[in-house]
Amino acid sequence: MDIYALKNIGKFISIIGIALSLFFFTAIIVGWIYQEDMTSFVYFNLLLFGFNALIFVTLRTHSMKLSIKDGILSVNLIWILLGVAGAVPMVLYTQLSFIDALFESVSGFTTTGATVFTDIESLPHTILYLRSLMHWLGGMGIIVLGVGLFSLINPSGSMALFKAESTGIKMEKITPKVKDTALRLWGIYVLFTLVDMFVLKLAGMSLFDALNHAMSTISTGGFSTKNSSLGYYDSSVIVWVTTFFMIISGINFLAHLKLFSTGKWDGYKREEVLWYLGIFIVLSLALGSTDILIDHDSSIHAMTHSFFTIASVLTTTGFATLDYAQWGHLAIAIIFITMFVGGNAGSTAGGVKVIRYLVLFKNIGVQLKKILNPNAIVSVFNDGQKVSSHVVTSISGFIFLFVITNMLVSLYLYAQGYDSMTAISTAIATVGNIGPGFSLTGPAQNYAFFSEADKLVLSFAMIIGRLEFYTVFLLFSRSFWKKF
Amino acid sequence: MNIMIAGAGTVGYSLAQALSYRHNVIVIDKSREKLNQLEEEIDVLVMQGDSENPKTYQALQIDSIDLFIAVTDSDEANLLSTLMVEDVLEVKRKIIRLKNDSFLKSHILEKLSIDYAVFPDITTANKVKGLFTFPKANNVKTFHQTKYKLISMRLQNAIGARYRISILSSDTVCIVGIERNKSFFIPTEDAELLEGDLVYFFGDAEAIEDIIEKLDDHMPTTIKKVVIFGANTLAQKIAKVLLDKHLEIKMIDKNIEHCKKASEFLQGKVCIINTAHDDQQLFEEEGLEKADMLIAAGHNDESNIVKCIEAKEIGIKKVVAINNDKSYYPLMHKMGVIVVRGSKAGAHYAILEKIASNSIVTQRHYCGGRGVLFMRKIYPNSLLIGKSIKKTLAKDALHFLLREGKLLTFSDIDQLMQGDIIVVFGKIEIIEKMQQWIYTL
Numbered sequence: 001m002d003i004y005a006l007k008n009i010g011k012f013i014s015i016i017g018i019a020l021s022l023f024f025f026t027a028i029i030v031g032w033i034y035q036e037d038m039t040s041f042v043y044f045n046l047l048l049f050g051f052n053a054l055i056f057v058t059l060r061t062h063s064m065k066l067s068i069k070d071g072i073l074s075v076n077l078i079w080i081l082l083g084v085a086g087a088v089p090m091v092l093y094t095q096l097s098f099i100d101a102l103f104e105s106v107s108g109f110t111t112t113g114a115t116v117f118t119d120i121e122s123l124p125h126t127i128l129y130l131r132s133l134m135h136w137l138g139g140m141g142i143i144v145l146g147v148g149l150f151s152l153i154n155p156s157g158s159m160a161l162f163k164a165e166s167t168g169i170k171m172e173k174i175t176p177k178v179k180d181t182a183l184r185l186w187g188i189y190v191l192f193t194l195v196d197m198f199v200l201k202l203a204g205m206s207l208f209d210a211l212n213h214a215m216s217t218i219s220t221g222g223f224s225t226k227n228s229s230l231g232y233y234d235s236s237v238i239v240w241v242t243t244f245f246m247i248i249s250g251i252n253f254l255a256h257l258k259l260f261s262t263g264k265w266d267g268y269k270r271e272e273v274l275w276y277l278g279i280f281i282v283l284s285l286a287l288g289s290t291d292i293l294i295d296h297d298s299s300i301h302a303m304t305h306s307f308f309t310i311a312s313v314l315t316t317t318g319f320a321t322l323d324y325a326q327w328g329h330l331a332i333a334i335i336f337i338t339m340f341v342g343g344n345a346g347s348t349a350g351g352v353k354v355i356r357y358l359v360l361f362k363n364i365g366v367q368l369k370k371i372l373n374p375n376a377i378v379s380v381f382n383d384g385q386k387v388s389s390h391v392v393t394s395i396s397g398f399i400f401l402f403v404i405t406n407m408l409v410s411l412y413l414y415a416q417g418y419d420s421m422t423a424i425s426t427a428i429a430t431v432g433n434i435g436p437g438f439s440l441t442g443p444a445q446n447y448a449f450f451s452e453a454d455k456l457v458l459s460f461a462m463i464i465g466r467l468e469f470y471t472v473f474l475l476f477s478r479s480f481w482k483k484f
Numbered sequence: 485m486n487i488m489i490a491g492a493g494t495v496g497y498s499l500a501q502a503l504s505y506r507h508n509v510i511v512i513d514k515s516r517e518k519l520n521q522l523e524e525e526i527d528v529l530v531m532q533g534d535s536e537n538p539k540t541y542q543a544l545q546i547d548s549i550d551l552f553i554a555v556t557d558s559d560e561a562n563l564l565s566t567l568m569v570e571d572v573l574e575v576k577r578k579i580i581r582l583k584n585d586s587f588l589k590s591h592i593l594e595k596l597s598i599d600y601a602v603f604p605d606i607t608t609a610n611k612v613k614g615l616f617t618f619p620k621a622n623n624v625k626t627f628h629q630t631k632y633k634l635i636s637m638r639l640q641n642a643i644g645a646r647y648r649i650s651i652l653s654s655d656t657v658c659i660v661g662i663e664r665n666k667s668f669f670i671p672t673e674d675a676e677l678l679e680g681d682l683v684y685f686f687g688d689a690e691a692i693e694d695i696i697e698k699l700d701d702h703m704p705t706t707i708k709k710v711v712i713f714g715a716n717t718l719a720q721k722i723a724k725v726l727l728d729k730h731l732e733i734k735m736i737d738k739n740i741e742h743c744k745k746a747s748e749f750l751q752g753k754v755c756i757i758n759t760a761h762d763d764q765q766l767f768e769e770e771g772l773e774k775a776d777m778l779i780a781a782g783h784n785d786e787s788n789i790v791k792c793i794e795a796k797e798i799g800i801k802k803v804v805a806i807n808n809d810k811s812y813y814p815l816m817h818k819m820g821v822i823v824v825r826g827s828k829a830g831a832h833y834a835i836l837e838k839i840a841s842n843s844i845v846t847q848r849h850y851c852g853g854r855g856v857l858f859m860r861k862i863y864p865n866s867l868l869i870g871k872s873i874k875k876t877l878a879k880d881a882l883h884f885l886l887r888e889g890k891l892l893t894f895s896d897i898d899q900l901m902q903g904d905i906i907v908v909f910g911k912i913e914i915i916e917k918m919q920q921w922i923y924t925l
Contacts, residue, residue, distance in 0.1 A: 173529055174529075175508070175529060176486070176504075176507075176508035176509050176510055176527070176528055176529040177504075177508055177527055178527050179527075180508075261545075262545045264545075386516075
């Protein structure tokens with residue numbers, strides 16, 4: 001690590017730090033509106049701003065050119081530092097220990113939505129807003145924000161970062177400059193959030209709750225301002241509105257961007273989107289039928305909550321309208337399948353993502369064909385385009401890392417003495433950035449009971465999942481640190 | 485500016501890289517693999533498709549572009565694509581690269597309303613020819629606004645006394661760049677020239693020649709016997725332009741087809757040797773060591789360099805390598821090899837300079853793209869007439885005013901007059917500052 005690389009990383013992180021502190025000022029405004037004592041937050045935020053501004057001003061003449069290694073290291077550092085920066089206000093304003101606050105903050109930024117707070121409704125408005133803000137910033141990706149900001153300042157070399165936040169799947173552009181695509185994506189993101197907020201307000205939420213739930217929904221996070229999540233409102237309008245916005249947030253944002261900039265729907269006519277919607281409908285109907293047939297629920301009630309639950313789990317949001325863990329084993333099995341799927345690439349959702357399954361299943365088809373006709377020339381096609389074998393290998397590696405990480409986390413939890421359902425489901429819920437699992441971490445429960453060591457492991461699992469494995473695991477490879 | 489480049493080959497890639505910093509660039513190519521690489525490394529939008537097919541352009545959801553650059557491998561595709569793109573999009577300017585110089589004499593470019601065509605082989609051949617007018621020079625650049633030239637020379641076992649820059653400079657010549665130990669800098673007045681320096685003179689050609697004469701008694705003053713390695717189309721064109729100079733030329737190539745074509749093209753006026761065996765023997769057999777100059781004009785940069793070093797070893801004093809990879813420049817300069825931009829690098833710079841220049845301001849690169857100069861002529865209706873220049877670009881750059889064949893500094897004059905030319909030289913790192921300065925005077 002030479003001084004040039006350090007300067008690069010320092011400058012980039014300081015830009016993110018400045019942007020973060022500016023967003024944190026909105027939390028201070030919220031606190032000020034609700035007449036909460038903001039003194040220590042103001043001091044902290046000024047410190048955060050001042051420190052980063054100092055680094056930035058010191059390095060203002062340094063012309064930044066991030067190499068792939070710098071990019072990967074920066075991204076990892078940024079996610080850890082975000083966790084720390086988000087934890088401090090929570091330590092200042094609630095009874096949480098630092099580790100608990102770090103868990104909550106990482107859970108926020110990674111849009112997991114697992115909480116350690118036992119009584120959310122007693123929290124100050126500032127903290128409630130801050131949790132939603134962390135979701136909202138983490139959802140679109142701090143890096144996409146960074147790419148936008150960074151290319152405003154320095155119009156070159158931003159590709160390394162775009163790659164670092166999501167490996168394996170190529171980030172498409174619809175404008176020549178990555179900066180323009182990034183900024184437009186944020187435009188769509190803001191628009192969706194405002195529309196969702198407005199509709200939720202009309203559906204009966206208070207403005208504050210509508211804003212928070214909108215931020216949490218569009219980012220597919222899952223933090224709520226109520227203890228019983230969306231179940232608190234007992235309104236099927238709110239449930240359906242949120243279902244709709246969760247589902248569209250799980251679709252590739254470039255498709256939305258195409259619709260808004262050209263008025264054409266072809267962004268949605270992709271195999272991945274169609275499969276995603278298909279999976280959503282089939283699993284929702286299956287879950288609804290289970291509820292109707294086994295629990296003899298009324299069909300409208302069952303379907304409302306099934307569609308909502310599947311949308312919530314599929315998009316890795318993690319909202320709950322009721323304790324679906326009580327629907328019986330078949331229902332749990334259906335939801336479990338959903339936990340493994342995830343949303344679309346390029347969306348705010350986490351998880352494995354539909355495109356990866358699509359490519360791997362198609363690859364299995366190709367392999368079968370190859371066994372039957374050994375001389376056949378076959379390849380995987382997606383949306384009429386050939387998927388290179390490099391991508392197929394990279395996706396296989398991704399699935400392998402996903403399974404290994406889940407296995408290690410669940411074995412760790414199992415070794416700590418938790419039951420197997422808790423261990424397995426919690427691992428997936430954190431690595432897949434979903435939030436609620438089953439048993440002890442079920443939709444009606446929270447993560448407060450875990451020990452501090454457990455929380456650190458789970459925080460790490462959330463970051464690994466958010467950065468899609470490769471970016472984090474690269475740090476553990478010897479060749480990453482080797483100079484030659 | 486919105487720029488579209490058809491062709492993601494060497495030239496297309498390097499243009500996309502250079503232009504993507506300040507412009508929105510879209511690159512079109514048939515090959516998905518080339519585009520994938522481009523997309524990974526450069527911030528541009530790529531589009532797979534045939535540049536001769538209007539459907540390719542329809543797929544892009546835009547109505548107009550400011551500049552279309554056709555640099556695919558085929559002349560026909562380049563010509564056709566300029567028509568096709570205009571069929572779908574509104575195009576403001578069109579630049580095209582052509583290999584076949586017969587297009588130069590036809591009216592096709594005007595008929596297709598192409599604004600600028602680059603014939604890189606001819607440019608390269610003329611560059612080589614320029615070296616004969618100034619036999620001791622490494623490189624000669626001419627400008628359309630002024631008779632002044634930018635001429636470079638290498639100081640090798642020639643200077644007895646040490647020269648200060650201030651002694652060599654006059655009101656008709658100045659030193660605007662030195663490459664020393666592989667690094668390029670803009671010299672200050674009290675700097676000294678050292679052995680091995682590559683020095684860039686800007687000024688009146690005769691005055692520069694006098695100085696070069698004084699500094700160098702090593703290089704031959706006249707060149708009569710020339711060896712050209714390679715008989716490809718570029719080498720043929722070089723030989724063709726050199727024929728005007730009444731030289732003895734020998735051409736050597738391994739490829740029999742190239743040799744046959746060269747023989748036809750040059751109508752037997754050049755001795756063309758086809759050889760399959762090793763070069764050392766050839767040097768002796770053909771008496772090549774008696775040549776005054778060797779030009780290595782093969783397609784491969786590396787083998788051109790090796791040929792030049794070999795030739796230097798056996799005592800040919802002036803060796804010229806045609807090169808497309810600018811990363812070799814410092815190495816070649818150090819080896820005493822004169823570098824002439826090949827067709828790919830030539831096309832790259834010619835197009836870049838054309839884009840950056842307009843009727844008022846000219847931008848040129850020198851020293852392997854590490855130095856850059858801007859020239860602005862004061863035309864009769866210029867708003868600058870009667871104004872004075874107060875703000876200059878600190879010490880990183882050299883500024884001059886050219887008036888009536890004399891180099892002046894801005895403190896020498898009260899106000900700008902019609903016909904004045906403002907020139908500024910600097911390192912490539914400050915190109916943006918320089919550009920801003922010259923446009924916002």
